[in-house]
Amino acid sequence: MSWVKKIISSYKEGEKLPSEALVDFFKRAKENKFNSFITLNDRVFDEAEILDRKVKEGKIEGKLFGIPVSVKDNILVKNLRVTCASKILENYIAPYDATVIERIKKEGALIIGKTNLDEFAMGSSNEYSYFGPAYNPYDTERVPGGSSGGSAISVANSEAVLSLGSDTGGSVRLPASFCNVYGLKPTYGAVSRYGLIAFASSLDQIGPFSKYIEDLEIIFDVIKGKDERDNTSVKYPDLKVEIKYPLKIGVLKDSFSDKVEDEIKEKLDEFILVLEKEGIAKFSEFEMESFEYAIAVYYIVACAEASSNLARYDGVRYGFKKGGESLLSMYEETRTLGFGEEVKRRILTGTFVLKSGYYEEYYLKAQKARTKILKEFMKNFEKFDLLLSPVSPTLPFKIGEKINDPVTMYLSDIFTVPVNLAGLPAIAFPYSFSKNNLPIGFQFIGKFFDEYLFFSILKKIENLFNLG
């Protein structure tokens, strides 16, 4: 099933025009019931009317022709405000389009608006937003996951067909799982980061959300590939996916540890049994020694890079400014009042781990541990086609439950951060619900450039379990 193809087909059959199709999506987005949007694109209907004319001329061209797409508010869309959910960029207008935006616009996408996130993408719950928390559409007392919470909600609540988010340590996969949608973290370098406001450059990747797996493949086809403005981007290899069933899938042993909630473990067991019974996969457990250290490694690396990347916000060239008596006091006032609590904590922590006398003890060790994590993953891929784990050790938690204890909050990312440290691709997919109707999702982790393997197996799984 593809929602994108269904909508484009309705244009081709003359059932609807893009501006008509947009109405309901825009209405729900404007209603903003779950605080998923920070800014709406008030020019989107003008853009849709241009497409209306093309429909009338029979010129329906583009893989995303007339498809409403929402965009996380840390990705630049020319002439639209981009806040990063921070006071420091509250009124910043993007002077150019990110490469992913250029590419989706070229294929006819309609950008409906900019979605809520944890400030500068630093968080796992979407509670650290200057514009207020976003709410889980399945239980508004609970978090939607972060940092790309608004993007996940916008797709789950049909405010957009597709969304673009960013994943530095799980920020696409965790909200996708908490909101019952698909979320892809591509191979590092597969998608250009040009126009993505940097948090931790060696970990950041832009990734899409969708309700159906085929739609995720459609948008990934559009955004992937080399961009000369991002030197870490690569030409996506032309690989043919030939799957021999049953696939050999490794299940992370820690998926069944005491730290994981029982209902998640039960559903994972059930999922494994069905896939084995259907002859889709054979499962064996695998262990990673460095897995339990990955959270520490991730937060050392991410905070170090954040402290450097966010040094540019000084009140001189753009953003919020609070004047002082001297240049230094102006910097200090601006940054102290402009950044929120979690961002300041991470900048200060990053400054500490890079500081002379501590660099070897923290940052250098973390970079060595990162090599070890990558090696362990590659060793496991000698035995397995894919790896499987939950996305989160817990069900969506209550708003306010973890906000006063950063370490408890950081542990929400325990299953997602190792993937970013190794630069591998991973995909969160919806599977089932808890007794209280809260979504439960799992993730596949692949080798570099295994995105099309994910799409193939998940199409089969989507049909089998009637997901999406």
Add this chain to the structure above:
Amino acid sequence: MELEKEVKRISELARIKIEDYNYFVENFLKILNLFKKINELDLENEKPFFYLEHLKTELRKDEDIEFADRELLFLNSPEKKGNFFVAESPIELG
């Protein structure tokens, strides 16, 4: 005392004032405690992570590209004068 000195120093380096010292330190110590876990890993023979093998550095041509939206850039400036950003003097008086 040592911790107080370190916290003061990182606050100066990051140009961020710590408004609630006790609250910050309580959480900061928890984070450092988490970080210490990596000392349990045997990293004797590991090299620091540098880059991924599939990433090949290709340099683009070194050529001038005119940026057409200069005005848009200045629109985001909190204070400007002609084609310049305005900032406080770096020279401290007194």
